[in-house]
Amino acid sequence: xxxxxxxxxxxxxxxxxxxxxxxxxxxxxxxxxxxxxxxxxxxxxxxxxxxxxxxxxxxxxxxxxxxxxxxxxxxxxxxxxxxxxxxxxxxxxxxxxxxxxxxxxxxxxxxxxxxxxxxxxxx
Amino acid sequence: xxxxxxxxxxxxxxxxxxxxxxxxxxxxxxxxxxxxxxxxxxxxxxxxxxxxxxxxxxxxxxxxxxxxxxxxxxxxxxxxxxxxxxxxxxxxxxxxxxxxxxxxxxxxxxxxxxxxxxxxxxxxxxxxxxxxxxxxxxxxxxxxxxxxxxxxxxxxxxxxxxxxxxxxxxxxxxxxxxxxxxxxxxxxxxxxxxxxxxxxxxxxxxxxxxxxxxxxxxxxxxxxxxxxxxxxxxxxxxxxxxxxxxxxxxxxxxxxxxxxxxxxxxxxxxxxxxxxxxxxxxxxxxxxx
Numbered sequence: 001x002x003x004x005x006x007x008x009x010x011x012x013x014x015x016x017x018x019x020x021x022x023x024x025x026x027x028x029x030x031x032x033x034x035x036x037x038x039x040x041x042x043x044x045x046x047x048x049x050x051x052x053x054x055x056x057x058x059x060x061x062x063x064x065x066x067x068x069x070x071x072x073x074x075x076x077x078x079x080x081x082x083x084x085x086x087x088x089x090x091x092x093x094x095x096x097x098x099x100x101x102x103x104x105x106x107x108x109x110x111x112x113x114x115x116x117x118x119x120x121x122x123x
Numbered sequence: 124x125x126x127x128x129x130x131x132x133x134x135x136x137x138x139x140x141x142x143x144x145x146x147x148x149x150x151x152x153x154x155x156x157x158x159x160x161x162x163x164x165x166x167x168x169x170x171x172x173x174x175x176x177x178x179x180x181x182x183x184x185x186x187x188x189x190x191x192x193x194x195x196x197x198x199x200x201x202x203x204x205x206x207x208x209x210x211x212x213x214x215x216x217x218x219x220x221x222x223x224x225x226x227x228x229x230x231x232x233x234x235x236x237x238x239x240x241x242x243x244x245x246x247x248x249x250x251x252x253x254x255x256x257x258x259x260x261x262x263x264x265x266x267x268x269x270x271x272x273x274x275x276x277x278x279x280x281x282x283x284x285x286x287x288x289x290x291x292x293x294x295x296x297x298x299x300x301x302x303x304x305x306x307x308x309x310x311x312x313x314x315x316x317x318x319x320x321x322x323x324x325x326x327x328x329x330x331x332x333x334x335x336x337x338x339x340x341x342x343x344x345x346x347x348x349x350x351x352x353x354x355x356x357x358x359x360x361x362x363x364x365x366x367x368x369x370x371x372x373x374x375x376x377x378x379x380x381x382x383x384x385x386x387x388x389x390x391x392x393x394x395x396x397x398x399x400x401x402x403x404x405x406x407x408x409x410x411x412x
Contacts (some may be wrong), residue, residue, distance in 0.1 A: 009164055065315055080162065091386040092291055092311050094162055095144045099290035100312075 004022065013080035015119040017105055018071045023113060025119070029057055032063035037112050060111055069104040079105075126253055131274075132157060133266035133283075134171045134233055138257040140250060143167065145270055146348070150286050157270075167239050167254070174234035177227040181205065184214035187238075195220040205241075211235075215242035222247070224255050226364040231262065261283045265406075268295065273309050275407055281305060301393030302362045307408060310388040313381060317388075323352045326379045326390070330356055333376060351380035358394055365396065376401055 007015070026034040036059045041049045047057065061068050072082050081102070087097030108114040126138035126208045129144070133152050142161045144201040156170035166360065176240045176252055181203060205214045206223065215222035222242040226235045235258075261267055264279035271293040278299070285296040291311025298304050310316045317325050323342035335381025336355040344351045356375035358368050375394035391408050394402040 011164070013162060018345070065312070090312055093144055094142070095146060096162070096291045096311060 011119060013078065014084075014119045015079045016075065016077070017079065017082070017108075018075045018111055018115050018117055019070075019073055020115065030063075032061050033067055034059055034061050035113060039112070040086075058111075060113065065100075066104060066107070069101060070108060070113065073105075074109075081114075126250075126257060131261050131269035132169075134228065134235060134261055135169065136259045136261045136269075136283070137169075137254060139167065139254055141351065143354065146279050146352060147404050148270065148286065148288070150283055152282065163383065165240060167237060167251075170236045170238075172234050173232055174227065175232055177229065177282075178225075179233065180225050182210070183225055184223050187223070188216050188220060206252075208252045209258055211255045211258065212236065213247075213252070213255060215313070218243050222251065224251075226258070228260065228268075235283055268302070271309070273308055273389075273408075275305075277305065277407060299394065299395075301399060303399050303401065304393065304403060305407065306390075308390040308392075308394040311386065312384060313388050320323055322350060324381060326352045326354060330354060330377060330392075332359065335377075336371070338373075346378065346380040349380045351378060353378050356392075356394070360396065362396070372410040373394060374399065374401065378404055 008095040020037060022038060025035065028034055036057055037058050039058060041054065045054070046053075055067060069082075071087070072085060077085075083094060083101055084093045086092070086101055087094055090097070092100070105116070109116065125140070127141040128139050129141060130137050130139060132148075133217070135156065139159055140161070143159040143166050144161070146160040146165075147156070147158035149157070152205050154172045155169060159169075175373055181200065183356055184205070185198060185200055185203055185235040198220075202216045203214050203412070204216070205212060207213075210226045212223040213222060213224040214226050214382075219241055221237050224237040227233070229236065237251075238257060239246070240398050252263070264280075265276045268275045268277070268283060271288055273293055273295055275295060277299070280300045281297040281303075282298055282299075283295060284298045285294075287294040293309045295307045296304065296322060316371045318330070321342070327337055328341050335358050336353055339355040341353045343380055344353050354377040356377060357371045357373045358375055360368075360370045360372050365372065369409060372394050374403070375392065376388065379390040381387075389408065391404050393403060
């Protein structure tokens, strides 16, 4: 089995979350945000996605803390800066803020809304 | 560096720097450890273990330094630098190698250790030695537990049985020798926790989800000037025949309060066998971060 590279804490904190630039945002009247993203299937799925009617433009509604985290991601702030801002706003400790943000960013990454830029180890 | 975060756990009360957070813990009284980290990594490790006789301090520190993980396997006794700091004997070989401090408590037959990642003179003077100086025994009755923002003071016959730590969600469960149970919780992000519900509606729903039978909920009460909710509940007995027969314990008392300044929600729940006297919440919980 391939060994997964685990990020060092310093590397993790220096990483920069970036929004998917090909995503479309549609603000709703209730304050939430609907985002739409084009899915690109690879390999065989590319050919059978249409006959199988697989989703090609999934939509997600972001609200509450999920939306707050999404709005904080501006492509410039490092993960550490985001944690500090989030922790101060919600009176959390650094590690509480880190655990929360990791959870939310992981969710946003799985949906393809956010990607993480990781600096090289010696950077 | 000022030590402003106070810690109280099995066998110890001490102060650590404000940015040190507990990132690993053990609940067992016999043997365990607490790990402290800041954003740059692990900063200190406190451990305790049973030990019938006082070990030879220098030999113990030397064998630690010689272990593979420390990176100084060739350390000789002559290389060892030691200091007495408070109750602890501190030893190290080089600035860059880890240092270990040891204290033996004969009354409880416990060996206490602190391990720090380096022995740089500035860190020894500003952080490690002051931590060791601040260490005091946590024995007698009542006993204090202060970790992850929960500060509980309980009689000595209450033992910590369980602890659950999630991000901004901590639960400590104590049980007395007479089977009384005490649960203290602390939640962060109150808007997320409450989800638009009132304190009373949330707490009632929560207690039901824990399997309790609610007999009374009183809202509009205050706890040290903070909005609070009190509840009475019943729960299936946890021990021996009560559990076997499904007999209810009916004296459950619960309270939730919302510290709006600290942005935390605290709860305390107590229950015990019939006719048992529960603790006064005023004497048990001190709410602060």
